[in-house]
Structure formats: structure tokens, C-alpha cells
Amino acid sequence: MTDANATLDAVLSHVDANIDASLERLFTLLRIASISTDPAYAGEVNTAAEWLTHELQGLDFDAAVRPTKGHPMVVGHQRTENGPNVLFYGHYDVQPVDPIELWTSEPFEPKIAEENGRKIILARGSSDDKGQLMTFVEACRAYKSVRGSLPLGVTILFEGEEESGSPSLDAFLTANADELKSDIALVCDTDMWDTETPSIITMLRGLVAENITIQAASRDLHSGMYGGAARNPNQVLAEIITSLRNPDGSVAVEGFYDDVEELPDAVAEQWKRLPFDDKAYLGDVGLAEPAGEKTRSVLEQITSRPTCEINGMWGGYTGDGFKTVIPAKASAKISFRLVANQDPHKIRAAFRKHVEARLPSDCTVTFHEHGASPASLVPSDGPMLQKALGALTDEWGREAAVAGSGGSIPIVGDFKRKLGMDSLLIGFAQTDDRIHSPNEKYNLESYHRGIRSWVRVMDALAK
Amino acid sequence: MTDANATLDAVLSHVDANIDASLERLFTLLRIASISTDPAYAGEVNTAAEWLTHELQGLDFDAAVRPTKGHPMVVGHQRTENGPNVLFYGHYDVQPVDPIELWTSEPFEPKIAEENGRKIILARGSSDDKGQLMTFVEACRAYKSVRGSLPLGVTILFEGEEESGSPSLDAFLTANADELKSDIALVCDTDMWDTETPSIITMLRGLVAENITIQAASRDLHSGMYGGAARNPNQVLAEIITSLRNPDGSVAVEGFYDDVEELPDAVAEQWKRLPFDDKAYLGDVGLAEPAGEKTRSVLEQITSRPTCEINGMWGGYTGDGFKTVIPAKASAKISFRLVANQDPHKIRAAFRKHVEARLPSDCTVTFHEHGASPASLVPSDGPMLQKALGALTDEWGREAAVAGSGGSIPIVGDFKRKLGMDSLLIGFAQTDDRIHSPNEKYNLESYHRGIRSWVRVMDALAK
CATH class of the missing domain: 3.40.630.10 (Zn peptidases)
Known part of the structure; x- marks a missing residue:
């Protein structure tokens, strides 16, 4: 010794x-x-x-x-x-x-x-x-x-x-x-x-966070009078949120994966060796099906792969009872977890472009940024x-x-x-x-x- | 006199x-x-x-x-x-x-x-x-x-x-x-x-109104730990809302139009004579594009045709600032305007079936009815x-x-x-x-x- x-x-x-x-x-x-x-x-x-x-x-x-x-x-x-x-x-x-x-x-x-x-x-x-x-x-x-x-x-x-x-x-x-x-x-x-x-x-992982608000009509409308013909921003927002993910669980924003690299071989090898129980990880919180990219393990989905989450959304009447309103606005708080080499500013710009491309011509969108870290x-x-x-x-x-x-x-x-x-x-x-x-x-x-x-x-x- | x-x-x-x-x-x-x-x-x-x-x-x-x-x-x-x-x-x-x-x-x-x-x-x-x-x-x-x-x-x-x-x-x-x-x-x-x-x-028009709540995880999750792999009920709800409408503006619930009849001829004739300005009707509230069935006039969309509206939706963090939460639940208030011969109970059942068919296996949905009138x-x-x-x-x-x-x-x-x-x-x-x-x-x-x-x-x- x-x-x-x-x-x-x-x-x-x-x-x-x-x-x-x-x-x-x-x-x-x-x-x-x-x-x-x-x-x-x-x-x-x-x-x-x-x-x-x-x-x-x-x-x-x-x-x-x-x-x-x-x-x-x-x-x-x-x-x-x-x-x-x-x-x-x-x-x-x-x-x-x-x-x-x-x-x-x-x-x-x-x-x-x-x-x-x-x-x-x-x-x-x-x-x-x-x-x-x-x-x-x-x-x-x-x-x-x-x-x-x-x-x-x-x-x-x-x-x-x-x-x-x-x-x-x-x-x-x-x-x-x-x-x-x-x-x-x-x-x-x-x-x-x-x-x-x-x-x-x-x-x-890094983070890009955005608050978006979609405005349709200039004021809240009664669905008895306008239901059918008036654009409903809840519907518009839901469709935009839906469009953010592909059916295979990947993020559908154009260019989102352009700068994403694969795990170094040695790390990928080690992860295959190390114990990680997908079922237990999700089961602990009452879930069973991994919701991310279908070709990736749960471990990759939560650590080495970027993702998009809807952290909050709201529009129209949300209290007790029911109100047959078509709201003027609907909003969401949307964030992207980023991995190495993804540029938060580029991702933010691509996201905004994605939203704007799907916006009906008589709606407007307001973006408010909540931080960006690579x-x-x-x-x-x-x-x-x-x-x-x-x-x-x-x-x-x-x-x-x-x-x-x-x-x-x-x-x-x-x-x-x-x-x-x-x-x-x-x-x-x-x-x-x-x-x-x-x-x-x-x-x-x-x-x-x-x-x-x-x-x-x-x-x-x-x- | x-x-x-x-x-x-x-x-x-x-x-x-x-x-x-x-x-x-x-x-x-x-x-x-x-x-x-x-x-x-x-x-x-x-x-x-x-x-x-x-x-x-x-x-x-x-x-x-x-x-x-x-x-x-x-x-x-x-x-x-x-x-x-x-x-x-x-x-x-x-x-x-x-x-x-x-x-x-x-x-x-x-x-x-x-x-x-x-x-x-x-x-x-x-x-x-x-x-x-x-x-x-x-x-x-x-x-x-x-x-x-x-x-x-x-x-x-x-x-x-x-x-x-x-x-x-x-x-x-x-x-x-x-x-x-x-x-x-x-x-x-x-x-x-x-x-x-x-x-x-x-x-x-009649009305069927429903409150629906989608539950995914058993508790709110931090998107840093679960983002990517955990099912986000905001996303699930948005996808279900999106699925309620076809690209042509019609309602996509199976059988929704089965019992819908056309206008009586005399009424259809009078409507062609009477002044109704589609552009002004929507323009008054800041809108320009009719959002309903593309083959129907605005007047039909708002009176003689049935529709579906998202009157409210909410899930996750909706306050000031930002919280990177994946919520356990997301909810919506959804209503259908019905026309003569549509059975509200049949429509409600078809809606619920539509939602259940699109629910990931580890999520649950709770329906709460808010009235039904033909x-x-x-x-x-x-x-x-x-x-x-x-x-x-x-x-x-x-x-x-x-x-x-x-x-x-x-x-x-x-x-x-x-x-x-x-x-x-x-x-x-x-x-x-x-x-x-x-x-x-x-x-x-x-x-x-x-x-x-x-x-x-x-x-x-x-x-």
C-alpha cells in the first residue's frame, strides 16, 4: 500500500x-x-x-x-x-x-x-x-x-x-x-x-418555454347565436396542440430533430447494462404506456431525447356548472425540453412558425417567452x-x-x-x-x- | 275605422x-x-x-x-x-x-x-x-x-x-x-x-352538454423527471377535441347527422329572399371565415344545422409565470347544438363512445352531464x-x-x-x-x- x-x-x-x-x-x-x-x-x-x-x-x-x-x-x-x-x-x-x-x-x-x-x-x-x-x-x-x-x-x-x-x-x-x-x-x-x-x-436537458394566446372573435360569444359559424379558439388551440406531436410520439415541429445527436456508443452500451425498470418508473405514478417516441426507451424519452409538453391550457368557462360560451381567447403554456446542440432560439422560432402556419386567417396569436436555456x-x-x-x-x-x-x-x-x-x-x-x-x-x-x-x-x- | x-x-x-x-x-x-x-x-x-x-x-x-x-x-x-x-x-x-x-x-x-x-x-x-x-x-x-x-x-x-x-x-x-x-x-x-x-x-336547436375530465398519472408530475414518457392529459384532451371535427367543418362523431332533416321548401325560399349578410354577421365580432360545415351558409350553420362547441377547457398550470408541470388531469366543457329529430341521449352516448375509443389505455375519463334538450x-x-x-x-x-x-x-x-x-x-x-x-x-x-x-x-x- x-x-x-x-x-x-x-x-x-x-x-x-x-x-x-x-x-x-x-x-x-x-x-x-x-x-x-x-x-x-x-x-x-x-x-x-x-x-x-x-x-x-x-x-x-x-x-x-x-x-x-x-x-x-x-x-x-x-x-x-x-x-x-x-x-x-x-x-x-x-x-x-x-x-x-x-x-x-x-x-x-x-x-x-x-x-x-x-x-x-x-x-x-x-x-x-x-x-x-x-x-x-x-x-x-x-x-x-x-x-x-x-x-x-x-x-x-x-x-x-x-x-x-x-x-x-x-x-x-x-x-x-x-x-x-x-x-x-x-x-x-x-x-x-x-x-x-x-x-x-x-x-x-435545456428548456424553451412559451405562453401562447389565440384570439378569434373580438369578444366572448353565445354558442346559441354563433355556434357553428364562429371560430372557436379552444378548437383552434386544441388542433395546434395536436399538430405538435406525430402519431409515433415524436415532436412534429419542422427541424426539431435537426441538431439532435445520438448517445455516444459507450453510454448507450452502459444504459443497456444498467437496471432501469420502465414499468416501475411509470407504474409508480399510475401510468403504463410510454407516451414519447415509440422507437425510444423510457430512459431515453426522459433524459436523452427532446420533447414537448403542454404544461397548462385554458379557455372559455372553467367554473362550476356550464356556460355555453364561445370564448374570444384560449391560451396554453408549452415547453420544450432540449438536448445538446439544439439551439433554444432556433426551436422557439420553429415553434412559432409552426403555430402561425396553422392559424386561421381571422385569428391572431400572441407569444410570450418564459426563458430559454440550452x-x-x-x-x-x-x-x-x-x-x-x-x-x-x-x-x-x-x-x-x-x-x-x-x-x-x-x-x-x-x-x-x-x-x-x-x-x-x-x-x-x-x-x-x-x-x-x-x-x-x-x-x-x-x-x-x-x-x-x-x-x-x-x-x-x-x- | x-x-x-x-x-x-x-x-x-x-x-x-x-x-x-x-x-x-x-x-x-x-x-x-x-x-x-x-x-x-x-x-x-x-x-x-x-x-x-x-x-x-x-x-x-x-x-x-x-x-x-x-x-x-x-x-x-x-x-x-x-x-x-x-x-x-x-x-x-x-x-x-x-x-x-x-x-x-x-x-x-x-x-x-x-x-x-x-x-x-x-x-x-x-x-x-x-x-x-x-x-x-x-x-x-x-x-x-x-x-x-x-x-x-x-x-x-x-x-x-x-x-x-x-x-x-x-x-x-x-x-x-x-x-x-x-x-x-x-x-x-x-x-x-x-x-x-x-x-x-x-x-x-337543442343542446347536449357534457363536462369531461381525463385523468392520466395519479398525481401532478415534474416535466424534468417525466417529460417525454408520461402521458400528458392536456395533449390527450387536445387530440380528442381535434377528433370531434372533420376538416370540412362537420362534426365527426359517428352517426351525428343520421336523423338531421333539410329545411322545409317554403322556409328555404324565404331565407333566400331575406337579407342576411354573412360577412357582416361574422365581421361584427371580428371574424371573417365561417368555421362550420363548408357546404352550408352561415345562416344554416348557426340555426338549422347541428354543431359541436368547446365551451371551456383547462388543465395544468394556468397562472402567471411558468410551471413545468405535467398535470394529472385535464377537463373540458363540450356541448352539441342539435336540430329537429336528433335524440339528445343518442348523441350523448355517441359522443362518449367517441371519446372512450380514443383514450389511451392508462387514462380514465369521467363524464358529467349538464342537461339534454331536443x-x-x-x-x-x-x-x-x-x-x-x-x-x-x-x-x-x-x-x-x-x-x-x-x-x-x-x-x-x-x-x-x-x-x-x-x-x-x-x-x-x-x-x-x-x-x-x-x-x-x-x-x-x-x-x-x-x-x-x-x-x-x-x-x-x-x-
Whole structure:
């Protein structure tokens, strides 16, 4: 055994020996009700930032609470001249707890419970994202305790507004680009493949969101007087929505798939090997038939393939009873999940053209955009990714997965565009963690082995 | 000039001389916010019933507020042994006023305004149906003032639930059939052919109304995690709505046209003579292209042909901003306008079958019915009809039209089935009266010459 391996083992042993103290520190953070969307909790959000700063300072980070126009950031440095330097990102704010009556215990009084034979940490933020970010802090602590220093340079960035749409992040990254820029970013806000299999997310879908309103008549009409001859915008909208999908489940907007690439062979191969139960995934939410592209697996449909969803639609009378109205307007909220190389602006333009081409000549359409973010793709053959995959495989005794995430994590795009930095998305959450919902939990194993995983990943990246 | 003609002229002159007082009484009724669909206005509905009863009693009607399980009826009698006896029907309840912000004046503070060179009465219910029913009351008043009695026997029935689907009417007609049965019913809830041409409606479309809810997943889903693979009920509903219409504008439900008959030849001939401007009819409400069956005129599309309308639809997030949800449910309110011989129950069953046949196997649909009424057809060659047409022709100086109405007036079918009585549908509303919409109005001329018209029709029917 080399010295380096001896050190690694010592650090891992230290993690195991001190897990109760690590858990106690997480509990302290979980007791702070740092709900960022509700102004009533601004003081608690600030308390969480201060507590984290104090923790980082205790680990010799040059750390400070950094004010923004909204809730503060926490930034801490412990960098090295000899590289590599990593930027670790997490967020310390949490979602509101409504509906509170569905919680089986107090959301801000964390406790250990048992569920399906596993120990879980039950509290708002246990998984999203306090438990996850603390896995990294505790890994740093173990290194400091055992060898007095970290194996590589680290900058930490904790955000307090992730659950409110990160309104201050953009300006903060721009203003502090030099200070934050590192060789790679480590983002801990994602799930494992399953309870046994660690994963690194290398594909994140982007999003284009549009609000559209179709106007037909200049006012609401009575269907007794106009029914039959008057254009009904509900009907027009329904026909346009229908036209967005082909019978084979694919999106029918012209050029939609032009820039879509196939999965790298190695990833496609790995996905065939990895366990993923289509029936269980849909069955959990009461569904049975995959609704997307018929030639693609459920896993592809939700992660590596783009799609179109009608997130909302409304027109006419929607209250109790019945009103025989032909409304003047009908609206929908429509979004496209994008994959790498799809240009959100090009997709938006193609969508608008698609709608306009199907509009009766006496109707008008109004578009209102709600954001556009491209997909993110981390090259699956990069050396940093390979080292991290190896470290996770060592810890969990299972081949770590290269995975996609169906949702957007906008910070990854921000890091790429503003700081020129790729991200490794490594997280230990599970799909059943009930984030954003009552009774949020984090598996105790996720926390313990999450800390151990970071010890190994830091060691691997340092080599 | 005969005595009878002298009396008729005297009554008509009395109407002209007292139009301001007639208008003042209408205003008093319009100030009562008798919205029947909203329980908050139950007291106002009752006030309107009491006010009308008091008015009828003042004209020597044996009148009373008659309770039902819902809002009350008003019934008044002034019958004759020597016949004929007529039953006059109107409704004193009104539609809700939403969207209130589009009203240019208070809906329950009636006022006279000018529009396109005509004086109008601006208020909720001015046209539908308070203004119309008061034309008959004021015609009775003129007879009472001039000659002390009515020229024929009259029973009046005012309903307070017409805008809520008349839930109590059926039972009331059944329970009071002997009391209400007359030689013919006069129903005042319809339009003139145009501002110059009076009309009697002999064809009324029926209505089948359904609320449908499509359920896909067991709960709302996040489109980041499920988008692509999860069935989106908004999409399913849009596809079902689309499937209800053929590209040629006809309704695609199987068997929908099986029992539909063509217009009688005489009516088809008159319609070719009468002025009807397709472009103006649609242009008035900002439309240009007829949306119904391509082989039919606009007039046919809105009166003598059946149709299908989406009166409301909703699903997912419909508030400000954007939420990337895949909802569990989506709903629509769908109605069919029916023409003579179409069986509402058969049409409802065919519609449900149509929907079920298009439902993905892991979705469910819930149907909730909102009434079914067949179309009504009054024989266009009856003697009462011919007398009334003559009276209207005399008043307006134009050949009165035999017309169809696109809307349902279920009472006509009820009168036929329960009381064995045909109805003459005579009204003075205009198609641009904006009933059920903001800024409802009734032309002052409709009110004034409407009163005069009833004076003449009563005179003609008495002969």
C-alpha cells in the first residue's frame, strides 16, 4: 500500500468513526428554516449563510457571507498553486413546506426514521440540498482532521436563492468570475442511478418555454347565436396542440430533430447494462404506456431525447356548472425540453412558425417567452469525469453510471458560459426523496457514503 | 275605422305617450342583481320575483311568488272563459357579469347610451330577458289603462333559473300543468331577423352538454423527471377535441347527422329572399371565415344545422409565470347544438363512445352531464302563427320572417311535452345585444316597438 492509499484509507476511516458528529452538524443546519421564496423567512436564510460561513472558517477556508440584491451567497477558498482547483456548488435554501398537514413530523425538526428497511433523515432540505452539500463539507473536514490539508484546491459557492429561480446568480458570477473560475465545477444536486448505483450526470436537458394566446372573435360569444359559424379558439388551440406531436410520439415541429445527436456508443452500451425498470418508473405514478417516441426507451424519452409538453391550457368557462360560451381567447403554456446542440432560439422560432402556419386567417396569436436555456453536455470521455467515475465505482462497488437528467440545472450552463468551466454533477439523492413535497428525506446511507464518495473523488481528481 | 281598430290605435298611442314611465319600470327591475348561478345573489333573485309579482298584481293579475326547490317562479292569471288563453313566458334571472373589468358602466346601474346612431339600454339583463319580458307586461298595462281589460286571457310565467339550466322547471310544470295549460305559449327570449325585420322563431336547436375530465398519472408530475414518457392529459384532451371535427367543418362523431332533416321548401325560399349578410354577421365580432360545415351558409350553420362547441377547457398550470408541470388531469366543457329529430341521449352516448375509443389505455375519463334538450320545431303553417306574423308585419312594415334560432330554449320542448302546447317565439332582441357578455344592451326601439308589437299580437290572436 502506497502512502497515498494509506492516507485515503485513514480519511475514510475517520469519516466512519465520526459519522454521528457529521450527522449532528447536518441536523443543526436542517433546523434553520431557510425558505427563500417567503420573505418572512429572510432572517433564517441569513442565519443559514452565517452558520455555513462559520463552519467553513473552522476548516481554514477563507470564507465570507457575500451580500447580493437578494439572499446572500457563501464563498470560501482554500486554493492551491499546484492545481487542480475545483469549485463546489450547492444551495442552502429550501422549498416551502406546504401542505404542512401532510408532514408526519415537523419539517424543521430533523429526525432519523426507518422506511422500507432503510434509515432516513426526515426534514425539509435533507435531500435538496443541505444533506448533499454537507457531504462535501464533511469530506473536507475529514481531510483536515487526518492530514491537515485538502488534497486539491477548493472554492466553495453556496447559493441561497436556488429555490426562487436564482435571481442574483447571474450578476454574482459575472462580478466574481476571476475569483470563482476553477478547473472544474462539482455540483451536488442530483440523484444516484438507484440506491446501489452511483452516477454522474453528463447530460442535462435545456428548456424553451412559451405562453401562447389565440384570439378569434373580438369578444366572448353565445354558442346559441354563433355556434357553428364562429371560430372557436379552444378548437383552434386544441388542433395546434395536436399538430405538435406525430402519431409515433415524436415532436412534429419542422427541424426539431435537426441538431439532435445520438448517445455516444459507450453510454448507450452502459444504459443497456444498467437496471432501469420502465414499468416501475411509470407504474409508480399510475401510468403504463410510454407516451414519447415509440422507437425510444423510457430512459431515453426522459433524459436523452427532446420533447414537448403542454404544461397548462385554458379557455372559455372553467367554473362550476356550464356556460355555453364561445370564448374570444384560449391560451396554453408549452415547453420544450432540449438536448445538446439544439439551439433554444432556433426551436422557439420553429415553434412559432409552426403555430402561425396553422392559424386561421381571422385569428391572431400572441407569444410570450418564459426563458430559454440550452442543454448541457459534459464530454463523457474527459479525464476528470473518468477519474470521478472510478472513485465512485470504488466506493459503491458498482460501475458508476454516466447518466442524463431530464430536468434543467441552469447553473451548469452558467458555469460553462460565464466561467468557461465544465461541471461534474455528482449527487447521492434518490428519486423517492420527495424533494419539494411533504416528508422530504435523505437516506442515511446517502449521507454517509456521500461523504466517503467525495473523499475518494477529491483524492482521484488530485492525482 | 271599426271600434276594434279604434281601440287598437288608442292602446298603441297610450304606449307611445307613456314610454318614459315604461322605461322607468324596466330600470327598476334591471337594478336588481338577480344572478341565479351564484348563491350570493339569492336574495336579489327573490327581490326580483317579488317586484314582478307586485307589478302584476297592480295590473289585476291574480299573481304570486311560487316557491320551488331553487329560485321561485312568478305566476299570474287573468283568464277568460271565451278564449283564447295564452301563456306568456319570460325569465327574470340574469347571467353573471364577469369579466367585470370589461364593462364600461356598472352592469346593475342601467343607463341610456347611444351606439351606432341608436339609443340603447345598457345593463345586464336589458336584453336577456328583463327588457323582453317587460315589453309584454307594459303591453298589458296599456290595455288595462285604455280599455280596462285584456283582449284575451293571459297567464304569465316568469322563471328565475333560466340561466342556471332551469333545474326546477320540470317539476313545476308537471305539478301545475292544469293551471298553466293554455291555447298557445308566447315566449319572449329571441331576436329579430335584423333591426328592421321582425321574426317568429319556429326552429330552435337543442343542446347536449357534457363536462369531461381525463385523468392520466395519479398525481401532478415534474416535466424534468417525466417529460417525454408520461402521458400528458392536456395533449390527450387536445387530440380528442381535434377528433370531434372533420376538416370540412362537420362534426365527426359517428352517426351525428343520421336523423338531421333539410329545411322545409317554403322556409328555404324565404331565407333566400331575406337579407342576411354573412360577412357582416361574422365581421361584427371580428371574424371573417365561417368555421362550420363548408357546404352550408352561415345562416344554416348557426340555426338549422347541428354543431359541436368547446365551451371551456383547462388543465395544468394556468397562472402567471411558468410551471413545468405535467398535470394529472385535464377537463373540458363540450356541448352539441342539435336540430329537429336528433335524440339528445343518442348523441350523448355517441359522443362518449367517441371519446372512450380514443383514450389511451392508462387514462380514465369521467363524464358529467349538464342537461339534454331536443330541438323544437313549430309547424310553420299554423293559424296562430299566421295571425302573429301579420301583426308583426303591420307594426314593422316589413314581411315578418319565419326563422330558426341557434340557441336552445328548452321551455319550448317542455311546453310541448308536458302541456301539449305549441309556442310562438317572438322577441325583439338584436344579435349585437351582447347577451352573456360585458356591456349587454337592448335597443330602446326594441323596447318601445316591442311593447307596441305585443299590443298588436294580442289583438290579432283575440280575433
